[in-house]
Amino acid sequence: MTEILRYAAFSDDPKGGNPAGVVLDATGLSDERMLAIAAEVGYSETAFITGRDEGGLRVRYFSPLAEVPFCGHATVATAVALGPGDHVFRTNAGEVPVSVDDAGRATLTSVDPAVDDLDEAGRAALLAALRWDAADLDESLPVKVAYAGARHPVLAASSRRRLAALDYDFEALKTLMESRGWTTIQLVFRAGEDTFDVRDPFPVGGVYEDPATGAAAAAFGGYLRALGIVGGDAVLHLRQGDDLGRPSRITVTLVPGEAGVRVSGQAVPIAG
Structure with missing residues (x-):
């Protein structure tokens, strides 16, 4: 067994x-x-x-x-x-x-990350499936597709309220993601210089939302570094799962001279 x-x-x-x-x-x-x-x-x-x-x-x-x-x-x-x-x-x-x-804290080092542009048709379809419009975006964090083992579009919300109000078209987003080879959608709000609130729809996995997404966290770290939004030696703190009642805390570390992105966090057994 x-x-x-x-x-x-x-x-x-x-x-x-x-x-x-x-x-x-x-x-x-x-x-x-x-x-x-x-x-x-x-x-x-x-x-x-x-x-x-x-x-x-x-x-x-x-x-x-x-x-x-x-x-x-x-x-x-x-x-x-x-x-x-x-x-x-x-x-x-x-x-x-x-x-x-x-202490039961694990640190993984991702495969080499990459960042790609998202074409206008893909961007429009993604916004429509999310039920967002251009005014909902923080343009200081441009829409891109980030990779560090799996592919995740990155969209930044202009407000924490916009991030909190997640209400997307499950079937439309699932179909779009399957056609594009995306694993989750990394939705972020910059809460501070090194702190981000994040949410990750995961309809291709049969899950409305992921409470913590380490693969997307690694991809996001690569995105921030590639776009020069943070330095090459940054330590970033991602808060995820709060809107689901399952708080998750993810640390992303960028090390000078190291291509991969480090992602750290604890894990504990679930009884039963």
């Missing part, structure tokens, strides 16, 4: 953060079985360790609807479940080193 662990990532409270399923031994499980387990668990992602060798751990991630190339919160959960030390996860997006300290 397959043992399924449950962790809340990016929180020190099991009632906060983003729940993730973790299967430490998925050797021999078919793709269909892993997808079925993810659907049964019902969290936005479940991580499966499908192999181990001297090169690291082969890790795959499934939402209730589909496999995703990389998932930050399930990476943090899996690393904490493995215990303190250094780990290398071999994901569909590439190798992701993860370290865990004795």
